Amino acid sequence: MSIRLIELTKRFDGHVVVDRVSLEIEEGELFTLLGGSGSGKSTILRLIAGLLLADGGRIELNGRDVTETPPQERGTGFVFQNYSIFRHMTVADNVEFGLRIRRVAAAERRQRREELLDLVGLTGLGDRYADQLSGGQQQRVALARALAYRPEVLLLDEPFGALDVKIRGQLRRSLKEIQRHLKVTTILVTHDQEEAFELADRVGVIERGHLMEVGTPEDLYHRPQTEFVATFIGGGNVLVGREEEGRIRLGSVLLPMPEKAGEHEAGAPVRVLFRPEKVLLAEGRSSERPGAYTLGRGRLVSQIFAGALSRVALDVQGLEGARPISPSPGYGQRTTRIEALLPSEASTPPLKSGREFWIGLDSYHVLSPSGLKVLVCVDEAPAPQPAVEFGALLARTTGGSTTLLTVVPADAADGVAAGTRDALESLRGAWSGQAPRLDSRVRSGDNTTEILLEAQEGLYEVVVIGQGGRREEEQMTGLGTTARRVLMEAGVPVLVLEESRPQIDRVLICTAAGEPGKTDIRFGGRLARRTGAETTVLHVRPGESTPAGRRRAERHLEQAGAFLGSLGVRSEIKLADGPLVETILAEAKRGDYDLIVIGAPAPRAVQRLRWRDFATSIVSGTERPVLVVPMRE
Numbered sequence: 001m002s003i004r005l006i007e008l009t010k011r012f013d014g015h016v017v018v019d020r021v022s023l024e025i026e027e028g029e030l031f032t033l034l035g036g037s038g039s040g041k042s043t044i045l046r047l048i049a050g051l052l053l054a055d056g057g058r059i060e061l062n063g064r065d066v067t068e069t070p071p072q073e074r075g076t077g078f079v080f081q082n083y084s085i086f087r088h089m090t091v092a093d094n095v096e097f098g099l100r101i102r103r104v105a106a107a108e109r110r111q112r113r114e115e116l117l118d119l120v121g122l123t124g125l126g127d128r129y130a131d132q133l134s135g136g137q138q139q140r141v142a143l144a145r146a147l148a149y150r151p152e153v154l155l156l157d158e159p160f161g162a163l164d165v166k167i168r169g170q171l172r173r174s175l176k177e178i179q180r181h182l183k184v185t186t187i188l189v190t191h192d193q194e195e196a197f198e199l200a201d202r203v204g205v206i207e208r209g210h211l212m213e214v215g216t217p218e219d220l221y222h223r224p225q226t227e228f229v230a231t232f233i234g235g236g237n238v239l240v241g242r243e244e245e246g247r248i249r250l251g252s253v254l255l256p257m258p259e260k261a262g263e264h265e266a267g268a269p270v271r272v273l274f275r276p277e278k279v280l281l282a283e284g285r286s287s288e289r290p291g292a293y294t295l296g297r298g299r300l301v302s303q304i305f306a307g308a309l310s311r312v313a314l315d316v317q318g319l320e321g322a323r324p325i326s327p328s329p330g331y332g333q334r335t336t337r338i339e340a341l342l343p344s345e346a347s348t349p350p351l352k353s354g355r356e357f358w359i360g361l362d363s364y365h366v367l368s369p370s371g372l373k374v375l376v377c378v379d380e381a382p383a384p385q386p387a388v389e390f391g392a393l394l395a396r397t398t399g400g401s402t403t404l405l406t407v408v409p410a411d412a413a414d415g416v417a418a419g420t421r422d423a424l425e426s427l428r429g430a431w432s433g434q435a436p437r438l439d440s441r442v443r444s445g446d447n448t449t450e451i452l453l454e455a456q457e458g459l460y461e462v463v464v465i466g467q468g469g470r471r472e473e474e475q476m477t478g479l480g481t482t483a484r485r486v487l488m489e490a491g492v493p494v495l496v497l498e499e500s501r502p503q504i505d506r507v508l509i510c511t512a513a514g515e516p517g518k519t520d521i522r523f524g525g526r527l528a529r530r531t532g533a534e535t536t537v538l539h540v541r542p543g544e545s546t547p548a549g550r551r552r553a554e555r556h557l558e559q560a561g562a563f564l565g566s567l568g569v570r571s572e573i574k575l576a577d578g579p580l581v582e583t584i585l586a587e588a589k590r591g592d593y594d595l596i597v598i599g600a601p602a603p604r605a606v607q608r609l610r611w612r613d614f615a616t617s618i619v620s621g622t623e624r625p626v627l628v629v630p631m632r633e
Contacts, residue, residue: 002027002062002185003048003153009056010043010209014449017043019209019457020057025202027062028183030176032200034190034233040209041189045155048187049076062152074153077146081158083138085130091117091141092126098149116144119178136167143175147182154179154186160195172198193233197221205229209457221275225368230273231326237279237338238367240323241270248272248366251319251336255293261366269399269530271325271367276311279340280360292360295319298338300355309341312351316359323529323567336566371400371437372530375460377451377482378406378424386500387466388427390625392434394462394495397504398530401437403458404428407450408442417442448485455490462627464495467619487615487628493523497625501594504531508593510538510584513549513556520599520629521560527597527627528569535564535571536591540583550575581617588622597627 003025010018018040025031033041046052048059050071059067066074085094092113099109117123120140130138139159146154159175160168176199179186190196196203197217204214205228213220213229224230230238241250243264248255250272257264264270280292298314313327315335327337338359376391388404395402406424408417421442428440443450455463465483487494509524511517521537528535537560539553557573564571576583588596598618619626 002029003031003187004060005044005048005057006060007057008044008047008054008059010040010047010052011055014453016453016457017209018047018054021206021209021211022057023204023211023214025185025187027185029201030179030186030188030199032188032190032196032203033206034193034196034203035206036191036232038208039206041206042157043209044206045078045157045187045189048074048153049078049155050074051078075151076153076155077149077151079139079142079146079154079156079159081161083130083135083142085138085141085145087130089129090126091122091128091133094141095126095144095148097145102149104149112148113144116147119147119181120144121174134167135163136171139163139171140174143178147178147184151184154184156186156188158190159188160192161190168195175199205232207232223365224273227271227325227367227370230271230367234275235339236273236275236326238325239272239319239336240325241272243270250295250322253293253295253319253322255361255364258364258366262368264369269369269371271370272364273367274361274364276339276341278362278364279338280362281312281314281340281342281357282360284358292362293364295338295359295361298357298359300351300353300357301337302353303350305344305350308344310344310350312340312342314338314340314357314359320566320568323526329563329566369399371395372398372462372527373400373458373460374402374462374464375451375455375458376402376404376464377466377486378404378427379447379466386497387464388431389434390495390497390500391462391464392431392438393500393502393504394464394527394531395437396434397532398527400461401439403454403460404438404440405451405454406440406442407447408444410445412444417444448482451482451486452489455486455492460492462493462495463490464497467496467498483619484616491630493627493629495625495627496619499623499625501625504533504594506591506593507531507533507535507595507597508538508584508588508591509535509560509597510540510599511556511560512599513539513553517556517599518560520597521563523629524597524627525564525567525569525571527595528564528571529567533569533594535569536587536593537561537564537571537573538584538587539573539575540580541575541577542580581614581621584618585621588624593624595625595627596622597629599629 005021005023008018008021021044033044035041047054054067058065061074095113095116096109099112117126120143122140160171172195188199200217202214203217203220205212207228212226213224220229221234230236239250241248246257248257248270296316296319298316300312300314302313304311316338317335319336324336327339329337372395374391374395376387392402404424404427406420408420424440424442428438432438443454463486465486483496507524507528509520511521537557539557541553553575557575561571561573615628
């Protein structure tokens with residue numbers, strides 16, 4: 001194995017940038033790390049090169065542990081996006097630089113230089129300086145310099161990002177030929193999917209420091225396992241249906257369950273991916289391709305010319321109950337949006353909006369089963385049972401997983417930490433029957449800081465905090481110190497509760513009118529969809545609200561009802577007048593809801609303070625679980 005990363009971790013200012021990444025790359029392989037800006041891909045490259053030191057984990061190159069080894073002793077060559085060639089040196093001097101500082105003999109340096117200049121297509125340009133070269137030529141010089149001393153590993157950080165499209169294509173082909181000729185193990189970092197697919201033997205998709213999937217370009221495009229990769233790579237249509245007697249129910253449509261699909265329990269959600277080029281459009285059912293599957297009839301809403309292909313979007317009726325993930329539905333949209341690719345022909349005029357087609361699928365792929373990922377914060381083990389009980393219920397009813405977390409002080413004795421682990425493991429065993437996918441973790445340090453780090457590192461979708469062990473003064477304010485900080489800083493929905501509920505059959509979503517209010521509707525609807533709960537959407541108008549404000553609220557609620565209906569969620573909407581907190585608490589008691597969902601505003605100082613008073617009042621005024629969803633403006 002040429003490169004091994006074992007639980008590699010890097011933090012900047014307390015934020016996890018690379019989170020426990022483990023990866024193995026074969027000798028001679030050209031491996032691509034693909035991800036968006038800020039995903040952590042370039043940081044991984046710098047950790048391998050030794051330009052940054054890891055905060056955790058190990059790096060092995062050709063069997064050597066180089067985690068603590070200086071950069072010059074790792075045997076890596078690095079090519080940056082901005083070339084970074086020495087402008088006061090000629091091309092020849094740049095290429096020889098690494099050999100010169102290693103005291104390689106002059107004759108050997110010249111021979112190696114000429115070999116590399118010929119290999120990268122710069123023969124005869126050794127006497128030129130950087131300002132006499134094009135961008136593509138400068139990048140070739142940087143590549144030759146990195147290869148001069150025969151590194152064991154070549155690291156390329158978006159090397160073609162600053163070049164125009166034509167030059168990028170030429171350099172890709174050159175790089176692949178050079179890499180195959182030298183058989184040097186190579187890692188290329190890029191955000192360009194076309195570049196990754198053209199060059200890589202295998203691709204690793206990274207997001208927020210997590211290595212989401214690794215596979216060949218063909219596998220990641222046609223057979224991804226995760227929702228993120230399915231929607232990040234290539235674009236595609238993803239619908240969530242239900243398992244029904246060994247088939248997939250998408251609204252009024254039943255599709256066969258593929259043999260290689262992961263195991264789905266009866267009635268469980270099933271995520272179906274089909275790429276735009278697999279969508280078939282026909283004027284009538286009789287012209288449908290043999291072996292294809294009909295989704296229904298759709299109306300064309302847009303067409304975008306993209307050279308050899310045109311991308312068209314259609315709204316499809318008859319798929320009610322099948323939740324669209326990609327393309328993401330517009331708020332209040334009642335139909336399902338499907339994207340298709342059609343060949344562009346000069347002799348064929350663009351299709352007219354509103355034209356109707358029968359829509360079929362040539363093929364489709366089922367993603368691996370998944371569910372809500374829940375983190376339950378346990379102050380001490382054995383824990384206050386309500387948090388564990390309701391967290392396990394939430395994960396189980398959504399088909400997800402639960403992690404129990406306890407934080408011990410950083411200066412705790414080894415025996416205390418070991419005792420906490422044993423107690424938490426015992427608790428996990430006791431609840432494993434109620435939550436089959438149940439794990440436990442113990443961290444050391446400041447309680448709130450470690451909870452926030454675990455929430456970020458683990459990509460949890462809900463954090464559960466019990467309030468049963470609060471001090472007397474905290475009971476008066478409604479929220480414990482930890483809960484207040486986590487609510488403000490976690491960036492994911494936080495569930496606060498004093499008492500559990502035996503089921504999640506009724507959900508109350510308290511929403512503000514306008515764009516921010518859509519966030520708690522979306523998450524609350526998603527949760528209700530997975531649990532099968534009935535939902536009430538409540539908007540409370542202050543007494544001084546204007547007629548225009550009322551119309552705005554009514555329109556917001558109407559769109560909320562349409563959105564929940566598109567998810568297959570049974571819902572009712574309510575517009576009430578009166579004091580905000582008192583009206584919500586009265587409705588929660590009257591309707592005997594199992595869960596109350598409220599939104600948290602954008603983190604501006606005044607809003608944060610006002611919202612804290614609101615959230616505190618709701619939590620302290622009810623014994624029911626309260627889920628706080630961060631709003632996005």
